[in-house]
Amino acid sequence: MIIYHSINDLVSLSEQLKLPMWQVIRKADCEARQVSEEESFATMKKMYQTMKQTDADYDKNLVSPSGMAGGAGEKMRVFNASGRNLAGEYLGLVMEKALKTGESNACMKRIVAAPTAGSCGVIPAVFLSFEEFNHMLEDRMVEAMYITAGIGAVIAENASIAGASGGCQAEIGSASAMAAAGLAYLQGGDNECIVHAMAFALKNMLGLTCDPVCGLVEVPCIKRNSAGAVNAVTSAQMALAGIRSAIAPDEVIDSMRRIGNELPACLKETGMGGLAVTESAMKVKEKLDAR
Numbered sequence: 001m002i003i004y005h006s007i008n009d010l011v012s013l014s015e016q017l018k019l020p021m022w023q024v025i026r027k028a029d030c031e032a033r034q035v036s037e038e039e040s041f042a043t044m045k046k047m048y049q050t051m052k053q054t055d056a057d058y059d060k061n062l063v064s065p066s067g068m069a070g071g072a073g074e075k076m077r078v079f080n081a082s083g084r085n086l087a088g089e090y091l092g093l094v095m096e097k098a099l100k101t102g103e104s105n106a107c108m109k110r111i112v113a114a115p116t117a118g119s120c121g122v123i124p125a126v127f128l129s130f131e132e133f134n135h136m137l138e139d140r141m142v143e144a145m146y147i148t149a150g151i152g153a154v155i156a157e158n159a160s161i162a163g164a165s166g167g168c169q170a171e172i173g174s175a176s177a178m179a180a181a182g183l184a185y186l187q188g189g190d191n192e193c194i195v196h197a198m199a200f201a202l203k204n205m206l207g208l209t210c211d212p213v214c215g216l217v218e219v220p221c222i223k224r225n226s227a228g229a230v231n232a233v234t235s236a237q238m239a240l241a242g243i244r245s246a247i248a249p250d251e252v253i254d255s256m257r258r259i260g261n262e263l264p265a266c267l268k269e270t271g272m273g274g275l276a277v278t279e280s281a282m283k284v285k286e287k288l289d290a291r
């Protein structure tokens with residue numbers, strides 16, 4: 001049986017079996033779900049294609065029922081095309097796609113929870129933009145999706161991927177770590193590079209609160225997807241440059257669990273703290289209550 005419980009396990013299995021990490025994760029999936037390698041790959045490809053469809057189906061005119069979400073992805077597209085983009089073409093597109101998927105979620109369109117609905121924009125933003133820019137074969141993108149899945153599974157087992165139990169570090173933080181690892185792989189990083197990209201991304205998000213306004217997955221969630229996606233690129237780039245995390249990747253995940261446990265309940269999706277109790281948030285709540 002191929003079973004992994006940690007980042008170290010993933011690296012060791014990859015070395016022992018002399019298989020790329022994504023194939024180890026696929027083998028584990030095949031065993032756990034009793035499917036063939038082809039069936040497993042087809043399922044993962046379908047998920048990636050669904051992310052692509054969400055991006056293609058973005059409707060710039062949609063506004064969420066609360067009025068807080070809608071149109072930001074289109075604004076970013078227009079700005080990116082204006083010649084005033086501060087971040088370079090790839091990062092500009094990453095930000096745009098993250099906003100689009102986050103808004104699509106708020107407007108009840110179909111998305112892939114990766115790992116959650118609130119953080120659904122991070123991985124597609126990083127991956128779809130990379131595919132577009134580098135004319136990648138779709139199958140290579142699917143390989144990177146396995147890396148994200150393996151990293152996400154380890155985080156879920158050892159810490160959390162739910163804002164309600166670990167704060168937003170568990171949602172946008174995990175998504176960012178998953179995307180960073182996948183991106184490092186896509187750009188030719190070895191196992192060490194992949195797991196250090198993951199560690200950087202997660203470290204950069206430690207302590208992030210979950211404080212959604214009116215309990216809706218809109219504010220601050222949508223724009224955090226954009227920040228989480230850019231953080232993934234920063235983290236992958238640092239790892240690819242040969243920079244290494246002083247804290248071992250599994251220890252970063254352990255830290256996230258401990259920090260999540262220590263966060264007060266008001267900062268874990270209860271809407272009772274942080275941004276959710278600001279004057280601006282109260283005004284939105286009054287408007288919604290008056291309906």
Ligand code: SF4
Pocket residue numbers: 118119162163164167168169171172209210211212216217218219220221224269
């Ligand atoms: S703030 Fe909370 S609801 Fe919003 S993305 Fe983060 S964890 Fe999810």
